[in-house]
Amino acid sequence: MDSLNLTKSISIPSPTKIVLLVIDGLGGLPNPETGKTEMETAKTPNLDKLASRGVCGLIDPVSPGITPGSGAGHLALFGYDPVSFNIGRGVLEAVGVDFDLQPEDVAARGNFCTVDKAGLITDRRAGRVSTKKSTELCQLLDGQVIDRVKVIVRPVREHRFAAIFRGNKLSPEVSDSDPQQTGVAPLAIRALRPEAKRMAGTANQFIARAKTILAKQFPANMILFRGFSRRPHLPAMSEIYKLRPAAIASYPMYRGLARLVGMEVLKTGAKIVDEFKTLTQNYNDYDFFFLHIKAADAAGEDGDFNKKVAVIEEIDSLLPELLGLQPDVIVVTGDHSTPALLKGHSWHPVPVLLYSKWCRADKVKEFSESACLLGGLGRLRATEIMPLAMANALKLIKFGA
Amino acid sequence: MDSLNLTKSISIPSPTKIVLLVIDGLGGLPNPETGKTEMETAKTPNLDKLASRGVCGLIDPVSPGITPGSGAGHLALFGYDPVSFNIGRGVLEAVGVDFDLQPEDVAARGNFCTVDKAGLITDRRAGRVSTKKSTELCQLLDGQVIDRVKVIVRPVREHRFAAIFRGNKLSPEVSDSDPQQTGVAPLAIRALRPEAKRMAGTANQFIARAKTILAKQFPANMILFRGFSRRPHLPAMSEIYKLRPAAIASYPMYRGLARLVGMEVLKTGAKIVDEFKTLTQNYNDYDFFFLHIKAADAAGEDGDFNKKVAVIEEIDSLLPELLGLQPDVIVVTGDHSTPALLKGHSWHPVPVLLYSKWCRADKVKEFSESACLLGGLGRLRATEIMPLAMANALKLIKFGA
Numbered sequence: 109m110d111s112l113n114l115t116k117s118i119s120i121p122s123p124t125k126i127v128l129l130v131i132d133g134l135g136g137l138p139n140p141e142t143g144k145t146e147m148e149t150a151k152t153p154n155l156d157k158l159a160s161r162g163v164c165g166l167i168d169p170v171s172p173g174i175t176p177g178s179g180a181g182h183l184a185l186f187g188y189d190p191v192s193f194n195i196g197r198g199v200l201e202a203v204g205v206d207f208d209l210q211p212e213d214v215a216a217r218g219n220f221c222t223v224d225k226a227g228l229i230t231d232r233r234a235g236r237v238s239t240k241k242s243t244e245l246c247q248l249l250d251g252q253v254i255d256r257v258k259v260i261v262r263p264v265r266e267h268r269f270a271a272i273f274r275g276n277k278l279s280p281e282v283s284d285s286d287p288q289q290t291g292v293a294p295l296a297i298r299a300l301r302p303e304a305k306r307m308a309g310t311a312n313q314f315i316a317r318a319k320t321i322l323a324k325q326f327p328a329n330m331i332l333f334r335g336f337s338r339r340p341h342l343p344a345m346s347e348i349y350k351l352r353p354a355a356i357a358s359y360p361m362y363r364g365l366a367r368l369v370g371m372e373v374l375k376t377g378a379k380i381v382d383e384f385k386t387l388t389q390n391y392n393d394y395d396f397f398f399l400h401i402k403a404a405d406a407a408g409e410d411g412d413f414n415k416k417v418a419v420i421e422e423i424d425s426l427l428p429e430l431l432g433l434q435p436d437v438i439v440v441t442g443d444h445s446t447p448a449l450l451k452g453h454s455w456h457p458v459p460v461l462l463y464s465k466w467c468r469a470d471k472v473k474e475f476s477e478s479a480c481l482l483g484g485l486g487r488l489r490a491t492e493i494m495p496l497a498m499a500n501a502l503k504l505i506k507f508g509a
Numbered sequence: 510m511d512s513l514n515l516t517k518s519i520s521i522p523s524p525t526k527i528v529l530l531v532i533d534g535l536g537g538l539p540n541p542e543t544g545k546t547e548m549e550t551a552k553t554p555n556l557d558k559l560a561s562r563g564v565c566g567l568i569d570p571v572s573p574g575i576t577p578g579s580g581a582g583h584l585a586l587f588g589y590d591p592v593s594f595n596i597g598r599g600v601l602e603a604v605g606v607d608f609d610l611q612p613e614d615v616a617a618r619g620n621f622c623t624v625d626k627a628g629l630i631t632d633r634r635a636g637r638v639s640t641k642k643s644t645e646l647c648q649l650l651d652g653q654v655i656d657r658v659k660v661i662v663r664p665v666r667e668h669r670f671a672a673i674f675r676g677n678k679l680s681p682e683v684s685d686s687d688p689q690q691t692g693v694a695p696l697a698i699r700a701l702r703p704e705a706k707r708m709a710g711t712a713n714q715f716i717a718r719a720k721t722i723l724a725k726q727f728p729a730n731m732i733l734f735r736g737f738s739r740r741p742h743l744p745a746m747s748e749i750y751k752l753r754p755a756a757i758a759s760y761p762m763y764r765g766l767a768r769l770v771g772m773e774v775l776k777t778g779a780k781i782v783d784e785f786k787t788l789t790q791n792y793n794d795y796d797f798f799f800l801h802i803k804a805a806d807a808a809g810e811d812g813d814f815n816k817k818v819a820v821i822e823e824i825d826s827l828l829p830e831l832l833g834l835q836p837d838v839i840v841v842t843g844d845h846s847t848p849a850l851l852k853g854h855s856w857h858p859v860p861v862l863l864y865s866k867w868c869r870a871d872k873v874k875e876f877s878e879s880a881c882l883l884g885g886l887g888r889l890r891a892t893e894i895m896p897l898a899m900a901n902a903l904k905l906i907k908f909g910a
Contacts, residue, residue, distance in 0.1 A: 109592050111572065118575070466850075468538055468546075468857050470882065484879075486858075486888035488573055495574030499856040506854055507571055508581030508591060509598040509736060 112187060112348055114507065115495050121350040124436035124501040127387070127397045128493075130185060131423060132178075132362075133405030134442025135458040135477055137449045139413055146404075146413060146448060147459065147476040150420040154427035155440065155461070155475040162438070162463030164472040165485025167493060169444050175455040181443030182365050186398075187349075187494030188342060195368070196280065196337020201270040203364025205262050209272065209339045214280045214307060217335045218261070218269040220245060220328035221294075229290045233267040234328040242266060245328055248321050257310045271333065273311070279304035284334035285315060294332055307336070344370030345396070349498060354393070356386045357400035366398055380419075384426045391433050399430075405453075408446030416448050437464045437501045439493060440475070457487060464500035513588060513749055515908065516896050522751040525837035525902040528788070528798045529894075531586060532824060533579075533763075534806030535843025536859040536878060538850045540814055547805075547814060547849060548860065548877040551821040555828040556841065556862070556876040563839075563864035565873040566886025568894065570845045576856045582844030583766050587799075588750075588895030589743060596769070597681065597738020602671040604765025606663050610673065610740045615681045615708060618736045619662070619670040621646060621729035622695075630691045634668040635729040643667060646729055649722050658711045672734065674712070680705035685735035686716060695733055708737070745771030746797070750899060755794070757787045758801035767799055781820075785827045792834050800831075806854075809847030817849050838865040838901045840894060841876070858888060865901035 109117070136146040169176040169184050170191065179200050180190035198215035209215060220242060222231040237245075243263040249271075250261040257275030264270055281304040285294045294315070299308040315331060322329045345353045347370075355366030355373045363373045372394065376386040380401055387399055401423055407415035430438070441460035444453050459480040470484030485496070498504045510518070537547040570577040570585050571592065580601050581591035599616035610616060621643060623632040638646075644664040650672075651662040658676030665671055682705040686695045695716070700709040712734060719732045746754045748771075756767030756774045764774045773795070777787040781802055788800055802824055808816035831839070842861035845854050860881040871885030886897070899905045 114572075114575065114592060466538065466848075466855075468878065471879065482883070484882055485573075486567070486882075492573040495572065496856070497574075499574035499576065504574065504576060504856070506576045506578050508578040509596055509601040509738075 111189070111491060111495070112343065115187065115498065115504070116348045118505045118507050119348065119350045119498060119503055120505055122501065122503050123395070124503060125395045126437040126439070126497050126501050127399060127430060127435040128185065128497065129399045129401070129430065129438070129440045130182070131401050131404050131420065131440065131442050133408045133444060133446025133453065135445030135447070135454070135456050136408065136416065137447035137456070145477050146416040147420060148478065150417045150424070152420060152424035152475055154424045154431070156473060158427070158431070158438065158440070158463055159461050159475040159479070160473045161469060162461050163467045163470050163485050164459065164461050164475070164480040164483030166457035166477070166480050166487045167441060167460045167490045168457050168487070169490045171489070173455050175453050176444050177453070178361060178443060179365060181490070182362065184490035185441065185443055185493060186345065186369050187491055188369065189491055193340045193342055195340055197335025198270065198337045199339050200361065200364070201264055201268065202262070202272055203368060204361035205264055205270060206360050206363060207262055207270060207272065210274065211339055211341070212274070212276070212278065214273045214278045214336055214338055216271045216273070216311070216333045218271050219286065219332040220267045220269070221330050221332050222327040223294070223330040227293045229287070229292060229294065231327060232286070232290060232332065236266045237328045239263065239265050241328070242269065245322065245325060249318055252314060252317060254310050254313045255306070259314050267328070273307065275310070278307045280307065280336045280338045282308045282311060282336050285311070286332035286334040294330065297333065311336070339368065342369050346370055349396070349494070349503070351396040352394045353396040353398065354390060355398045355400070356383050357398070358383060359400070359402045362400045362402070371398060380422055381426060384429045388429060388433065404442070405446045408448050409451060411448050411451040413448035437462070437497050439497050441493065460485060460488070460493065462496060462500065466500055466502070511590070512892060512896070513590070513744065516588065516899065516905070517749045519906045519908050520749065520751045520899060520904055521906055523902065523904050524796070525904060526796045527838040527840070527898050527902050528800060528831060528836040529586065529898065530800045530831070530839065530841045531583070531802065532805045532821065532841065532843050533801065533803050534809045534845060534847025534854065536846025536848070536855070536857050537809065537817065538848035538857065546878050547817040548821060549879065551818045551825070553821060553825040553876055555825045555832070557874060559828070559832070559839065559841070559864050560862050560876040560880070561874045562870055563862050564868045564871050564886055565860065565862050565876070565881040565884030567858035567878070567881050567888045568842060568861050568891045569858050569888070570891045572890070574856050576854050577845050578854070579762060579844060580766060582891070583763065585891035586842065586844055586894060587746065587770050588892055589770065590892055594741045594743055596741055598736025599671065599738045600740050601762060601765070602665055602669065603663070603673055604769060605762035606665055606671060607761055607764060608663055608671060608673065611675065612740055612742070613675070613677070613679065615674045615679045615737055615739055617672045617674070617712070617734040619672045620687065620733040621668045621670070622731050622733050623728040624695070624731040628694045630688070630693060630695065630731070632728060633687070633691060633733065637667045638729045640664060640666050642729070643670060646723065646726060650719055653715060653718060655711050655714045656707070660715050668729070674708065676711070679708045679711070681708065681737045681739045683709045683712060683737050686712070687733035687735040695731065698734065712737070740769065743770050747771055750797070750895070750904070752797040753795045754797040754799065755791060756799045756801070757784050758799070759784060760801070760803045763801045763803070772799060781823055782827060785830045789830060789834065805843070806847045809849050810852060812849050812852040814849035838863070838898050840898050842894065861886060861889070861894060863897060863901060867901055867903070
């Protein structure tokens with residue numbers, strides 16, 4: 109019996125409430141000038157007070173050394189082993205634009221790109237064509253039917269789009285056409301297993317048609333595909349945890365991820381303060397809230413140390429609104445680290461703070477990487493957070509006689 | 510290769526001796542008035558001195574957030590993965606009254622209950638009928654033979670009894686008759702797999718006979734069954750560890766558990782001091798001792814903080830007797846936490862202390878939850894304790910070339 113089924117076998121519904129506050133890309137690295145990380149630099153009186161009353165630790169999203177993508181980092185926080193339940197790039201793009209992906213659909217991540225007269229790639233991103241233009245191009249490609257397979261094309265941002273192949277018995281086990289380099293031609297898509305021949309053929313035919321349709325659309329005169337994938341079968345959180353879960357996230361990709369595990373996705377505004385307001389407004393109607401703040405990760409990806417500090421401080425200033433709701437369990441953590449120094453996701457373990465009446469508080473008085481290292485939770489896998497939150501909400505009965 | 514087989518492949522017999530002292534329900538939560546847990550409140554000079562000389566840590570009996578039953582908590586301490594080797598409620602009751610359960614027996618936990626004229630349950634515990642009366646009633650039911658299956662009935666305590674179904678090819682995969690509520694009739698037992706039809710039929714016939722036999726025994730005029738189970742196949746500790754293991758436990762359930770993993774169960778008195786005496790008296794004849802103290806858990810379950818403190822202090826005062834024997838390895842821990850505040854088992858990690866000449870002592874000077882958090886063992890799974898104890902007893906050779 110795996111961990112998810114173990115939890116399922118002992119979870120019970122109850123009126124207690126859990127709030128999981130995910131600060132995307134929370135963990136960081138010290139600024140060489142000050143020796144302090146983003147969290148250590150930020151003034152966070154409210155988070156520090158909560159850390160004093162709660163129990164802290166560090167989590168590895170996947171395992172030590174592994175840098176997770178956004179899908180893997182979040183699935184782990186929701187309790188799903190991100191290695192068993194791998195979400196493909198195509199699926200992530202599709203659910204990321206609120207596309208209602210069906211179980212049999214095969215989704216691919218698409219790029220508009222530039223090819224020269226010889227058909228060799230000169231720019232894998234077509235000069236980062238504008239989202240407006242890209243949206244028009246997607247409309248030209250959308251709705252083709254090839255060999256009884258309907259191809260749905262949806263713009264994402266700039267040169268990025270999602271293609272969804274809808275038909276009977278399509279297998280996602282095909283290779284990419286994106287060679288991940290310039291100066292070569294796009295690759296033919298190949299079936300990686302015999303049952304994927306139809307999918308490969310359809311995709312290659314679609315690419316040929318797209319090339320014709322886009323012939324005069326320089327620099328966006330060709331497309332590249334990668335990450336063909338099907339929606340993984342994820343048991344719903346309502347089944348596993350007997351929860352009524354709701355997601356509050358202003359970025360579509362996270363709404364899509366939440367929907368994959370059966371959360372109800374709430375309407376919310378784009379600002380951090382809007383998300384906290386949405387929590388308050390809907391607090392009575394659910395017993396689990398996933399509250400996602402994107403801005404910390406975005407600042408980290410931009411290498412903007414001070415901006416990331418400011419985002420963490422803004423969240424801290426809004427924390428009293430959450431605390432005023434008096435949830436039975438509050439978890440504050442990130443889906444991975446995004447040190448401004450690295451300008452990208454990283455493998456460093458992520459601080460976690462858990463507060464409940466029954467949490468057995470430790471001596472940590474500050475919410476930061478170095479303080480959490482000495483916390484009572486020790487070093488955990490991210491998948492262990494949900495069982496702990498459930499236990500602290502008294503939503504798990506005893507295991508075994 | 511799983512952990513048990515890994516250990517088996519490198520274990521060797523040797524004259525060194527290990528004592529595993531299990532203080533049932535050891536871990537706790539802080540008293541809101543003092544901010545100190547039961548362990549932090551108790552004056553334990555001997556345990557603290559041993560902690561100073563040893564290495565400490567915290568263990569999760571199953572995994573973070575999971576509250577174990579007594580069977581699961583103990584199996585883990587003996588090195589057996591409690592999720593793979595799940596012990597059913599019926600088996601636990603049977604071994605708990607020293608019944609010599611055979612591998613093919615199917616055991617069920619029974620309750621005497623009260624039904625009204627319409628057959629609806631009015632009391633699931635028959636007014637907590639006395640153990641004396643219950644023993645008489647069990648004799649009325651004991652020894653029936655149905656369809657070549659012998660039904661053995663043994664009293665446990667008050668309304669509780671164990672029923673053992675002995676026959677060929679019985680499957681335990683049947684549902685409970687206990688609906689776990691009043692105002693409804695007992696449920697018919699159903700086969701959960703085709704091969705369990707005979708078991709379900711036999712159990713239902715037995716219940717029908719019991720109803721007739723008990724008709725005039727109000728309030729104990731009916732029975733309920735749950736937790737049909739067969740003894741799990743647990744490889745003996747002597748095979749895995751090459752040990753001659755002995756168990757000292759005044760409560761029958763723990764003697765039963767010890768017997769399931771092949772320990773020799775020693776006769777002992779009911780008091781804590783008696784158990785320590787039994788250890789001394791038998792010290793020459795075995796090289797592994799499981800010494801079980803129930804009273805800490807009982808006090809925790811009763812919500813009696815001060816009683817639990819007193820039990821821990823009593824154990825501490827008896828520790829010199831154990832130390833005087835100079836075992837090569839001493840492990841002191843619990844099978845789970847039982848905070849007086851929660852009046853029941855909990856998921857909180859349990860302090861562990863390991864002493865040997867080779868333990869690489871840490872700086873922990875006190876045996877408590879908060880002190881062990883900073884100990885040299887870190888945070889471990891309970892199943893990792895036996896390999897560590899074996900290593901410290903120099904009973905494990907090198908793994909791999």
